[in-house]
Amino acid sequence: MNEVFITGTNCITPLGFDVTTNIDNIVNGVSGIRQHQHLTKMGLPFYAAAVDNAELDKAFAAISSESSYSRLEKMMILALSPIVRTFQKPLNDKTAFILSTTKGNIAALENTDGHIESAHLSQLAKNVAAFFQFSAEPIVISNACVSGVLAISVAKRLIQSGMYENAFVVAGDELTEFVLSGFSSFQAMSDEPCKPYSKNRKGVTLGEATAAVLVTSNCENAKAKIIGDGSINDANHISGPSRTGEGLFRSIESAMKEAKIGPQQIDYISAHGTATPFNDEMEAVALNRLHLQNVPMNSLKGFYGHTLGASGLLETVIGIESLLQNKLFQSLGYDESGVSQSINVIEKTSEKNIQYFLKTASGFGGCNTAVIFEKVN
Amino acid sequence: MTLENQNYITAICSIRNNEIILDGKLVFKTETLDFSDFSKKAYQHLGISYPKFFKMDNLSKLAFLGAEMLLQNEQESDMALVFANRSSSLDTDVKYQKSIADTANYFPSPAVFVYTLPNICIGEISIRHQLKSENSFFIFDAFNPQLMANYADVLINTGKATKVLCGWTEIFNEEYNAFLYLVAAEGTLTHNKHSLETAYNE
Amino acid sequence: MEALKQELKGKIIEVLNLEDITVADINDDDALFGDGLGLDSIDALELIVMLDKDYGIKLTDPKDGKNIFKSIETMAAYIAANRTK
Numbered sequence: 171m172n173e174v175f176i177t178g179t180n181c182i183t184p185l186g187f188d189v190t191t192n193i194d195n196i197v198n199g200v201s202g203i204r205q206h207q208h209l210t211k212m213g214l215p216f217y218a219a220a221v222d223n224a225e226l227d228k229a230f231a232a233i234s235s236e237s238s239y240s241r242l243e244k245m246m247i248l249a250l251s252p253i254v255r256t257f258q259k260p261l262n263d264k265t266a267f268i269l270s271t272t273k274g275n276i277a278a279l280e281n282t283d284g285h286i287e288s289a290h291l292s293q294l295a296k297n298v299a300a301f302f303q304f305s306a307e308p309i310v311i312s313n314a315c316v317s318g319v320l321a322i323s324v325a326k327r328l329i330q331s332g333m334y335e336n337a338f339v340v341a342g343d344e345l346t347e348f349v350l351s352g353f354s355s356f357q358a359m360s361d362e363p364c365k366p367y368s369k370n371r372k373g374v375t376l377g378e379a380t381a382a383v384l385v386t387s388n389c390e391n392a393k394a395k396i397i398g399d400g401s402i403n404d405a406n407h408i409s410g411p412s413r414t415g416e417g418l419f420r421s422i423e424s425a426m427k428e429a430k431i432g433p434q435q436i437d438y439i440s441a442h443g444t445a446t447p448f449n450d451e452m453e454a455v456a457l458n459r460l461h462l463q464n465v466p467m468n469s470l471k472g473f474y475g476h477t478l479g480a481s482g483l484l485e486t487v488i489g490i491e492s493l494l495q496n497k498l499f500q501s502l503g504y505d506e507s508g509v510s511q512s513i514n515v516i517e518k519t520s521e522k523n524i525q526y527f528l529k530t531a532s533g534f535g536g537c538n539t540a541v542i543f544e545k546v547n
Numbered sequence: 548m549t550l551e552n553q554n555y556i557t558a559i560c561s562i563r564n565n566e567i568i569l570d571g572k573l574v575f576k577t578e579t580l581d582f583s584d585f586s587k588k589a590y591q592h593l594g595i596s597y598p599k600f601f602k603m604d605n606l607s608k609l610a611f612l613g614a615e616m617l618l619q620n621e622q623e624s625d626m627a628l629v630f631a632n633r634s635s636s637l638d639t640d641v642k643y644q645k646s647i648a649d650t651a652n653y654f655p656s657p658a659v660f661v662y663t664l665p666n667i668c669i670g671e672i673s674i675r676h677q678l679k680s681e682n683s684f685f686i687f688d689a690f691n692p693q694l695m696a697n698y699a700d701v702l703i704n705t706g707k708a709t710k711v712l713c714g715w716t717e718i719f720n721e722e723y724n725a726f727l728y729l730v731a732a733e734g735t736l737t738h739n740k741h742s743l744e745t746a747y748n749e
Numbered sequence: 750m751e752a753l754k755q756e757l758k759g760k761i762i763e764v765l766n767l768e769d770i771t772v773a774d775i776n777d778d779d780a781l782f783g784d785g786l787g788l789d790s791i792d793a794l795e796l797i798v799m800l801d802k803d804y805g806i807k808l809t810d811p812k813d814g815k816n817i818f819k820s821i822e823t824m825a826a827y828i829a830a831n832r833t834k
Contacts, residue, residue, distance in 0.1 A: 171705075211650050272664060274635075279644045286719075291635050291686040309694060310686035312635055313666040320683060324698070331701040333694075348640075351647045352660035356794060357811040400707070403628070403673040403682045409661050410790055420679055424707065534661060535670030537682055598787075601768035654802045657794040658765075 174326040175392035175546065178253035178384035179487045182245045182342075183474060184219045184377070187229050188252075193491050196499050197519055201473050203363045203375050210347045214354075217363050219377030219475035220345055221245065239297060240275050240288070242344045242380075246298050249382035250340050254302050257384065259336070266334040267304040269295045270311045270321035270341035272479040276348045298340065306334075314533030315442070316401065317341065318381065318482025323399040323541055325385035335387050341483035342380030349478065350376060356409070358446055364476075366443030366469035366501060367450045367515050369508035374444050377475025381484040394490050394543040397526075398431075400424025404536035411448055411532055415456025418532055421540040422460055425528070429542045433461045436542070437524040438498060440489040442531050443469020444476050445503070449532060454509035462528075468516045472502030482531040482539065493524050493545050552704045555734025559746050560616040562589075562609060562725035569616050571749075582721055586612060602658065603671060604639040605723070606632075610668035610716045611675065613727035617712060618676050621729070627681035627708035628669045629699055634719040635665045635686055641720075668716060681708050690715040690726065692743035699730045700738065715747070754825045761821075764799055765792050777822045785820075793818060805833030 180188065184202030185195040195202075202219035209216055223241075230244045233251055246269070259265070271291060278288040287293055295308035311321045318341035325337035343349075353359050353374060364375040385396070402424065404417035411418075426432065439462065441453050450469075457463050470485045477484055492499060500519045507515070525545050532538045560569045565585055567575040575592050577585055586608045590600055595615060603611060610630065618626075639662040647655050661667060666684040673682065681702055685694070699711040714727040726747050730738050758772040761781075765788065779785045782793070793814050800806040800817075806828065808814060817827045 211647070212653060273640075276640060279640060280648075286637065286641075289637060289640070290633070292633065292688045295686075307687070307691070311683065312664070312686050313682070313684045314664045324683065327701045327705070328697065330705070331697055333697045347647060348644065348663075351653075351655040352643070352657075352663065355655040355657040355660055355798065357797070401681050401683065402679055403670060405673040405677050405679045407674070407789070408667050408670045408791075416679060428705075533666075534664050535666040535682075536673060537666060537670065598768060601766040602791075654798050656798060658791050661791060 172330050172387040173389065174329050174396045175386055175389050176383050176394045176396065176490060177386055177391050178256060179393060179490055180249050180252050181379060181381040181484050181487050182221065182249045183379040183484065184221050185473065187248060189487060189491060192488065196473055196488065199500065199502065201363065201502055202377065203475055209345060210350050216350060217360065217375045218345055219375065221378055242275055242342055243294065243297050245380040246340045246342045247301050249380040250302065250338060253382055253384050254338065261303060261305055263306050264335045265304070266306050266309060266325065266328060266337035267299050268309045268311065268321050268325055268337050268339045269298065270317040270479050270483060272312060272314060272317060272343050273346065273349060277344065277346045280347065304338065314535050314537055315478055316482055316531040316533045316537045316539040317479040318484065319486055319529050319531045319541055320401055320539045321483060322383065322385060322396065322486060323401060323539060326396045326399065329385065329387050337385045338382065339385055339483065340380060340382040341480045343378060343478035343480050345376055345378040360445060363503060364445035364471055365503040365505065366445045366471055367507065367509055367513065368504050369506040371445040371447065371450065371508055373446050375471065375475040377477045379474060379477040379480045379484050381480055381487045383483065383487065389546070392546040394493055395546055396541060397544045398425035398429030398542040399540065401537065401539040404538065406536055408536065409534055411452040413452065415452045415459065417536060417538040418453065418456040418530060418540070419459050421538045422456065422528065422530065425540040425542045431526060436462060436465050436526050436528050437522065438492055438527040439465050439467035440485050440527065440529045441467050441469055443471055443501070445471060451509050454511045454513045457513055458511040463512050464514050466498050466514050466516050466522065468499060468501035482529065486529050489527050489529055490543065493527055493543060496521055496523050498522050552732065554700055554703055554730050554732055554738040556728050556736045556738045556742060556746070557731050557734040558617050558729040560613050560727045562613055562723065567612065567616065574616065582718065582723055597675065604662035605718050606636060606638060606665065606716060607662065607668040607671045609718050609723055609725050610714060611671055613714055613716065613725045614672040614676065614712060617727055617729055623710045624678060625680055625709040626678050627702050627711040628672055628678065629683055629695065629711055630669055630714040630716055631685040631687055631691065631695065632665065632715060632717040633686065633688055634717060636663050638719045639663050690747055692740045692747065696738060696740050696743055703730065703732055750825055750829060753829060754821050757821055757824055760799060760803065764795055775821060778820045781818055781820055803834065804828050806831045
């Protein structure tokens with residue numbers, strides 16, 4: 171069976187429009203979360219991590235004079251652009267294009283005489299594909315907050331099956347009135363920057379970002395190898411996670427079984443850590459059930475907020491840097507443990523030799539995804 | 548297990564034009580009704596007792612009914628759920644948008660918001676049938692038999708699932724089209740792009 | 750208070766999509782959550798929206814919901830004391 175690698179990564183976030191700038195900010199403890207006043211019609215102040223519009227337009231103008239792309243499309247194109255540019259092979263049917271998003275161009279619904287067409291996710295994918303002239307029909311994954319990391323898993327599985335040799339994967343979601351109001355109606359929004367796993371955590375801080383990777387069976391210039399995955403549902407509740415972390419437990423177990431490694435071999439976990447009371451507690455339970463409670467782990471949501479469909483991919487991109495640089499990044503926002511079982515939250519950025527890292531995500535609908543990456547020596 | 552193993556389609560259900568058809572036989576039919584009434588009548592006709600059904604949005608009701616048909620005599624719990632559609636959760640998104648459109652009447656509904664993600668319909672099926680299994684939701688312009696066949700095969704052939712319940716569950720603004728089927732390692736109807744296309748177009 | 754209780758029973762059935770339940774089925778002191786009517790966490794959030802939308806009451810701490818929504822009795826008492834609509 172084919173081995174599958176990630177050979178290109180990029181991200182467009184409030185912490186920068188390339189991976190290096192993002193890592194510099196993370197190392198310096200700089201968060202992308204700010205208080206914003208005018209994100210919704212109601213004018214309520216929210217903490218959120220937003221991409222600067224002026225910088226976004228400037229960066230996009232540098233690669234295209236086209237003005238018809240939506241804001242999210244511009245962010246996705248910018249994320250993919252450097253990766254596609256370095257791809258030396260022809261863009262034929264053996265190269266997939268996978269796009270992950272929860273809401274896509276949902277802001278189009280605010281325009282009352284706008285056509286519903288522009289809110290269709292396949293239209294979003296076609297628009298981005300057209301920019302790069304990808305020839306394969308886009309594959310869109312919309313599976314709540316696991317979409318970003320599930321997209322990597324799907325890419326790997328399709329390459330293993332021989333259907334494709336390469337896959338450009340992009341993930342993104344925007345801060346919109348739609349999602350801000352929705353999370354607010356769930357009483358899930360924190361009134362201060364989120365504090366994953368902490369005793370006084372009060373809920374999520376939302377964010378927006380895009381991230382992109384090239385997944386391929388070609389090991390040249392590989393940054394990481396994808397060695398195991400699992401995406402198992404809790405079968406418990408459509409909005410609350412299983413109290414026993416059943417789906418996450420089985421997803422990680424499936425990934426470890428495929429990777430043929432045990433919990434003692436995992437060097438770092440990039441977890442989901444949304445800072446809601448239930449999610450973080452569920453993760454602690456699942457990790458303990460798997461004997462992973464001593465593995466250094468973090469949530470990057472203290473830096474980026476919860477970027478929904480982008481989160482799994484963005485956080486994997488950063489996790490790959492941990493792998494390459496042998497660095498554990500602090501779990502920003504954490505102060506005192508607020509989960510009932512012991513976990514090893516990274517409190518200070520430090521060095522560690524990392525050979526294997528595990529990325530997990532969970533989402534509405536009871537979904538969970540776990541993917542294990544191995545350093546390519 | 549090898550990636551080249553042939554799998555089989557073992558059951559098919561379609562829900563279109565006020566009819567539910569299972570393995571070629573008409574199971575339920577009504578005169579033209581809106582989806583809410585059609586789905587309620589189908590629920591009653593099938594003798595289902597699951598009050599949560601009435602909290603679901605249209606997409607979840609559609610997927611739920613199809614799954615109910617295909618899983619009624621099914622024992623396998625390692626049953627992956629691989630679904631897709633064109634409109635994602637737009638049918639509900641539009642409804643949710645209305646609840647936040649007017650600042651003078653601004654009451655976002657959590658019960659509506661939770662359904663503004665297409666994968667929730669898979670979650671509902673998981674809960675109903677207690678399937679702690681592989682899940683994914685895809686979006687395509689139209690039913691994509693090639694990708695669906697490939698992905699279901701790879702799940703079974705790499706041991707990630709024993710069977711797969713696949714579904715194209717499209718609904719927007721009262722227009723609905725559901726085509727669901729079971730894939731397993733044994734059977735008589737070969738599971739591939741061609742048989743799926745033929746069955747879909749029947 | 751009687752009229753308010755009946756009104757609340759009707760509203761709960763409608764707002765929470767309780768299909769097979771009638772106003773007559775709900776007793777004033779039946780437990781709404783847990784074993785009684787079996788309402789869940791999303792239902793609780795919807796009731797918070799209903800308090801605001803129909804009675805002009807904004808709950809400052811959603812955790813207060815637990816006590817307020819114990820039964821029709823407790824809900825009616827709270828609404829009668831705090832409604833602004």
